[in-house]
Amino acid sequence: MTAHRSRAATIHGSMNTSPSLPDFFAGDAVEIAPALLGWHLSVDGIGGIIAETEAYRRDDPASHSFNGPTPRNAAMFGPPAHAYVYRSYGIHWCLNFVCSEGSAVLIRALVPLTGIDAMMARRKTEKLAQLCSGPGKLCAALGVGHNHDGAPLAHAPFGLRPGEPVTVAVSPRIGITKNPEAPWRFGIAGSPFVSKPFR
DNA sequence: GTTGCGATTGCCT
DNA sequence: GGCAATCGCAACT
Numbered sequence: 122m123t124a125h126r127s128r129a130a131t132i133h134g135s136m137n138t139s140p141s142l143p144d145f146f147a148g149d150a151v152e153i154a155p156a157l158l159g160w161h162l163s164v165d166g167i168g169g170i171i172a173e174t175e176a177y178r179r180d181d182p183a184s185h186s187f188n189g190p191t192p193r194n195a196a197m198f199g200p201p202a203h204a205y206v207y208r209s210y211g212i213h214w215c216l217n218f219v220c221s222e223g224s225a226v227l228i229r230a231l232v233p234l235t236g237i238d239a240m241m242a243r244r245k246t247e248k249l250a251q252l253c254s255g256p257g258k259l260c261a262a263l264g265v266g267h268n269h270d271g272a273p274l275a276h277a278p279f280g281l282r283p284g285e286p287v288t289v290a291v292s293p294r295i296g297i298t299k300n301p302e303a304p305w306r307f308g309i310a311g312s313p314f315v316s317k318p319f320r
Numbered sequence: 321g322t323t324g325c326g327a328t329t330g331c332c333t
Numbered sequence: 334g335g336c337a338a339t340c341g342c343a344a345c346t
């Protein structure tokens with residue numbers, strides 16, 4: 122197994138020439154979720170290419186924000202371009218990017234790229250395709266936890282920058298029972314790194 | 321105060 | 334495919 126060097130964090134730099142993250146995230150989560158595919162996400166320099174996302178709107182019965190603010194979902198009602206991190210099933214962590222008020226994009230899978238050794242150690246597996254193929258897996262691999270809830274995506278430890286355009290696959294969201302038909306799950310078409318195949 | 325249910329995962333049969 | 338782990342929160346009593 123090749124030793125992949127972890128790149129030192131801090132991404133800034135070219136952000137001046139492209140739209141600011143707050144502007145990019147200030148819109149409809151359903152439009153932003155597919156647009157995030159292909160972007161590079163890192164936490165303390167460890168991460169990869171965003172391969173799968175889901176959108177959750179303010180008025181969406183499946184969204185944590187549907188019943189209004191609570192201590193847990195407070196970040197969803199804060200400013201855009203911040204993280205919303207919640208505990209799933211009392212065990213795992215899930216990472217969202219906050220969009221317009223009460224809406225967010227769930228990051229469901231990454232193509233592992235930087236700090237692969239560190240991710241494998243955290244996940245206790247060497248299977249590349251399954252390192253970040255799920256919202257809980259991805260948070261474990263990147264070391265995301267409650268301490269990242271509400272943190273701004275434009276600053277360390279987060280690194281977030283656009284990538285090349287990708288072909289987008291669409292499907293209903295996974296694991297929900299309310300509003301299950303909404304086609305608001307997006308992935309890089311044909312990617313082996315997504316949590317479940319698109320079809 | 322108690323109960324039931326998840327935006328999940330890994331281990332088991 | 335079934336199921337346990339484990340906790341925040343809503344909807345009860």
